[in-house]
Amino acid sequence: MGNLALEPLDRPEGMTTHEYAHRRLRQAIMVGSIRPGESLTIRGIAEAMESSPTPVREALRRLSSEGALRVLDNRRIMVPRMTADRFSELVSLRSVLEQHAARRAVPHITERRIDRLEEIDRAQDEAIARKDNANALLLNQEFHRALYTANPEQVILPMVESIWLQLGPFLGIAMEHVAQLYFVDRHQEAIAALRKRDEDAVAAAIKADISEGIGGFERAAIENLLRLAGQ
Amino acid sequence: MGNLALEPLDRPEGMTTHEYAHRRLRQAIMVGSIRPGESLTIRGIAEAMESSPTPVREALRRLSSEGALRVLDNRRIMVPRMTADRFSELVSLRSVLEQHAARRAVPHITERRIDRLEEIDRAQDEAIARKDNANALLLNQEFHRALYTANPEQVILPMVESIWLQLGPFLGIAMEHVAQLYFVDRHQEAIAALRKRDEDAVAAAIKADISEGIGGFERAAIENLLRLAGQ
DNA sequence: TAATTATTTTTGTGATCACATTTTCAAAAT
């Protein structure tokens, strides 16, 4: 079952073991360190994190409820396989969900937060420049998260992150087989729209960001990629 | 912490204890048997279900990831309180999400499934007629679920159900304080649109169904209701 | 050699226990 590819990830004092296990596995899945179809065992993870089955089970249950893992009939747990249909479903849902999240954020946005968005976008560009795919991915998510969390009432974000989690493993093989993930984004357009508090324009920017970014994978390309990765 | 108000709920042979605990708690929350702000204890639930802490913890973790429960800083677990803002956020997201789910279902709909929708709608009307609020609620959900699951690729449904879960406890107090939950629906309109495979009309029907149904709660009414319930 | 059977190992599951923290409740002090 592999070395889990889990960078240890710092653990704040007082954090419970099950929460730590959850965060660590989640991070690994999010950045594509675990491949679609790979199966995880409770004891294996417990051993890898030097803990015991009980907290690991809690972490795995949470991740399965978050769509990141699938529990099979034999009760074994694996990272879901990707298909072209599922990918299309995920991307179209992501578009709808994030447009809505963006709209609901606009009334609460502050100049201060927009400045932070600029910062994050700059950092992402740097990561892209040095071909640091994993960090570019994380910074891209950080940009979107920083926008949506302007809205103090957060019921959407967990769902958005669930989609990211479900896309993660596929992005992992994409990054492995495509030399450089094609990072186009419409962040500057979104920022400009935010400065004007133009809800429609912000939503349009997010829509374009997604459809031209991850939505750029065409059906044939996905199937080809999956075949390449032996899926 | 009360008697949990958990009707035993039949347990298929071979179902694990943690899954059973999850289903039972989930059902209770969904139909509003557990009040907002009520806190749950691992041992209490374990005792009520005649099992032990381990599987109950797994169930509670899942429910917290599904938005049905909130884990506090003191690690205690409770049903989230409702506020007018949160309610508005939930309903607007529900509208967007279910419209999208409906659209994605239309291409896969069959006459057979539409017939089943008619059946469910009839059953719901009967439940309403005999003032059986809980079952009317469940049958309403069943109607929506039966529509969305026409789409074989299901990433949306868990999110839709997460919203239902988060609205459940509030609906519980609503049913308690408003003699009869005002059940307006646009199911017949949705069915007619489905027969014509008219995606826009289906989405419009769902949108109206939600905004005239649960969306009918006005801000003042919600705050009043919460005060009445001692929230 | 291929298929079948038997054995061993792996794995998920649920109960139990000890520990630390938090909460609750009673007693004491201001």
Place this chain on the structure above:
DNA sequence: ATTTTGAAAATGTGATCACAAAAATAATTA
């Protein structure tokens, strides 16, 4: 009467164990 202190109870947490089912491996048979 209110606050403070202290003891007792309740609670979340994580490790361990026994059990049953499943998977993997070895041995046997056709």
